[in-house]
Amino acid sequence: MSQSGATVSQDCITAFNDLKLAKKYKYIVYKLSDDNRQIEVEKASDDKDWENFREQLVNAQTKSKSGQIGKGPRYAIYDFEYSLASGEGSRNKICFIAWSPDDAGVMAKMVYASSKEALKRSLNGIATELQANDQDDIEYDTVLKVVSKGLAG
């Protein structure tokens, strides 16, 4: 398949394991390095407020080769927690989000789309994957519906 060949830094996997096993973080935002060669951790945080996480994605930027700053795609891992509508307690699901805003540059979109598999394959234990292209796609309720398959209360 057509892939960019970008590599995944060890930090990406360490941070993911800290989130998954040690519950150290609530979310991790990954980005490609400026030379598009490697996927790195941009931010790992234990902030539980979805809106702050969302802001992080919405305001993400990418620098093009000529140095222009524009909207940027990102990858993110979010440890989603929700309670079931049936009252059978709460669930935790690790969600992978491929964020690629429609108004980002075509180069950035292409590089992120063709590098996604590399990161996804390095992270074991992702329950749900989400492809998000505009701000509506990363509203809490939209994501909750997808992650919980409509079972959240």
Add this chain to the structure above:
Amino acid sequence: MASQQPLPNSQPPMDVYGGDEVSALVLDAGYCHTRAGFAGEDVPKSVLPSFYGSLKSTNTDSTTASYRDIFGDECLIPRPDFEIKNYMSRSESVVEDWDAATKMWEHMLIKRLQPEKETPPSNNGLNDPAEDGEGNVAMDDVENQERPLAENPLLMTEAPWNSGKAREKAIEIVMENWGCPAFWMSRTPVCAAFAAGKASALVIDVGGANTSVTAIHDGLVLKRSIQKSPIGGLWLSSQIRTMWANSDPRVDIVPSYMVENKTPVDAGAPAQARLRKFPFEFTPSFRHYEEERLLTEFKESVVEVWRGPGRYSNPGNEELVKSQPGRVFEMPDGANQMWREQRYRIAEGMWDEAAALPTPDAEVKIQTIPELIKAALSNVDVDLRPNLLANVVVTGGTSLLNGFNDRLNNELMAMYPGMKIKLHAAGLTTERRFGAWIGGSILASLGTFHQMWISRKEYEENGAGIVEKRCK
């Protein structure tokens, strides 16, 4: 409705897409046009019709004839004994005539894209007579000629239904004839989806000879989903031909090359033009090609897709259109008329089979776009469908028809009520026309991509079968 179709890049990009690998070339072949250029650039440097000319010349003994192939739009001009051919297959949009394909690609990749090689001083004529010591230099020159692209990795795009044999043939030409150091083949819908920032998408490619619908999941083509139908640009042309032949008075297609001068006439009046006289007959294929130019202009400026909701044939729609301003189209010979309701009928057959006008070559059933989509989705896993419908990528030059995306959106909403449907169509016309080329251009320009290329060494060790193994 506009919100369904984001036009993110209505401004031309201020910078080239940039890249590390400057020497890689990208080749994207279609039935109507072949696009070639340098990886990292935002548009292909060379876009030529896949149609080429074959010039017949009778040899001196006047019993045998030889043919010379001529490439490039500017060379397709009135000449005697001149046939227009195409190296691609119209029904499949894959290479049909490999000899012609090789020549065409060489013309583009080597003649048009490579700097002219300096003639070595030994044989540029300035040092004549050179009686001694030019042997080595001449040998080097021959060596270079044999491997004209020895420094350029080449990325080629292909239709998702391209055969394994055709892929092997391609790598053989690239490696054996041109001496490329590395090769890669990408499928056009994958390039288009990636360029839209999506690893999973339903790609609707409305091209010149074919319209295809392909589901992509995590960067892989879902083979069973692939659907295609000849309802592309050329099919629209044949619809226009039928309409013009049957209209009263009949609309004659007089291509530009036949007109010497014209006098302005009122709308609907017969043309007053003097036609050029040629001392030779034209081949039907040349005439047809020239007519196609005129039809393309008509498609670009007059034809419009009924936006919906619902079909154009629904009661009231035609009356509504009749009350709205039409568009005037002037033929090369000066004849002109106003097109109102007819201009919607041409593209309606893409959506509504009953509305398609009869065409001479309609022996096969033409699948409409809604039928293609339905068939494609019914062949993919039920769980994947919602995500595909929320990520519909529209590409291909014919999708630039006015109103196309609005109609597509309406059709999808009617077919899949309650589902989230979102279309993605690039705002820039170049990104729509060259979507797959641009995707390939970015990929081939990435510094990290060098580890993905099939290298010459791998090819030499494994043979042409390596393409099937690597380019999944």
